[in-house]
Amino acid sequence: xxxxxxxxxxxxxxxxxxxxxxxxxxxxxxxxxxxxxxxxxxxxxxxxxxxxxxxxxxxxxxxxxxxxxxxxxxxxxxxxxxxxxxxxxxxxxxxxxxxxxxxxxx
Amino acid sequence: xxxxxxxxxxxxxxxxxxxxxxxxxxxxxxxxxxxxxxxxxxxxxxxxxxxxxxxxxxxxxxxxxxxxxxxxxxxxxxxxxxxxxxxxxxxxxxxxxxxxxxxxxx
DNA sequence: CCGCAAGTTCGACCGTTGTCGTACTATGGG
DNA sequence: CCCATAGTACGACAACGGTCGAACTTGCGG
Numbered sequence: 001x002x003x004x005x006x007x008x009x010x011x012x013x014x015x016x017x018x019x020x021x022x023x024x025x026x027x028x029x030x031x032x033x034x035x036x037x038x039x040x041x042x043x044x045x046x047x048x049x050x051x052x053x054x055x056x057x058x059x060x061x062x063x064x065x066x067x068x069x070x071x072x073x074x075x076x077x078x079x080x081x082x083x084x085x086x087x088x089x090x091x092x093x094x095x096x097x098x099x100x101x102x103x104x105x106x
Numbered sequence: 107x108x109x110x111x112x113x114x115x116x117x118x119x120x121x122x123x124x125x126x127x128x129x130x131x132x133x134x135x136x137x138x139x140x141x142x143x144x145x146x147x148x149x150x151x152x153x154x155x156x157x158x159x160x161x162x163x164x165x166x167x168x169x170x171x172x173x174x175x176x177x178x179x180x181x182x183x184x185x186x187x188x189x190x191x192x193x194x195x196x197x198x199x200x201x202x203x204x205x206x207x208x209x210x211x212x
Numbered sequence: 213c214c215g216c217a218a219g220t221t222c223g224a225c226c227g228t229t230g231t232c233g234t235a236c237t238a239t240g241g242g
Numbered sequence: 243c244c245c246a247t248a249g250t251a252c253g254a255c256a257a258c259g260g261t262c263g264a265a266c267t268t269g270c271g272g
Binding site: 093096 | 124125126129130132133135138199200201202203204205206207209210211
């Protein structure tokens with residue numbers, strides 16, 4: 001009855017991405033690891049595909065933070081939501097930032 | 107009588123600087139602004155010389171976080187402590203990171 | 213010697229947020 | 243249909259950390 005399907009999230013446009021939010025998002029170890037795994041696999045990762053020591057709901061929470069900060073995009077397919085890094089946008093806004101972060105030793 | 111003079115701080119060696127701590131340090135708006143002002147002036151700034159809307163003790167707190175994360179060095183002169191950005195170390199460890207952060211609009 | 217100026221330390225307060233469990237909502241397969 | 247799977251929503255809890263004021267230390271100048 002409700003016209004609501006799976007919640008179609010909104011993502012900040014490139015010019016709505018702020019460095020403060022990006023740094024805050026990257027400052028958490030779990031989220032940093034998520035970004036690393038996304039960058040490493042150079043592909044989309046579903047919520048459950050990350051190798052992380054936290055529960056589902058915590059993953060959702062962190063993915064939300066990353067999404068709202070403008071770090072990731074999501075694509076819905078069935079019940080699965082695939083996430084990808086917004087590399088283009090981030091490189092355009094903060095050239096070198098992602099590179100520098102990912103250059104750090106694990 | 108105590109042999110304690112002004113507290114001579116210890117600073118992490120280059121290889122003791124970790125990306126997690128650096129990102130955590132940069133994630134606070136006040137500390138980010140401190141780093142920006144240090145980078146901008148390309149010089150040393152005393153605790154009281156930063157243009158910031160917080161009290162002395164809060165400045166001290168943030169400078170401590172920046173110091174322990176490996177972002178700044180300090181030089182004592184009289185009662186004044188001059189702080190400078192560890193640009194060389196940061197660029198060597200995380201090439202592009204500082205550049206990317208500073209490229210962001212204020 | 214006295215006092216002021218620059219920072220530090222300490223304790224308190226309180227908002228933020230990372231975490232989990234539980235309940236819920238889709239989607240797709242037998 | 244029914245159920246399993248993938249993820250979200252919500253509420254509770256605890257820990258972390260940013261903030262301040264007040265007291266303290268140090269160094270310098272009259």
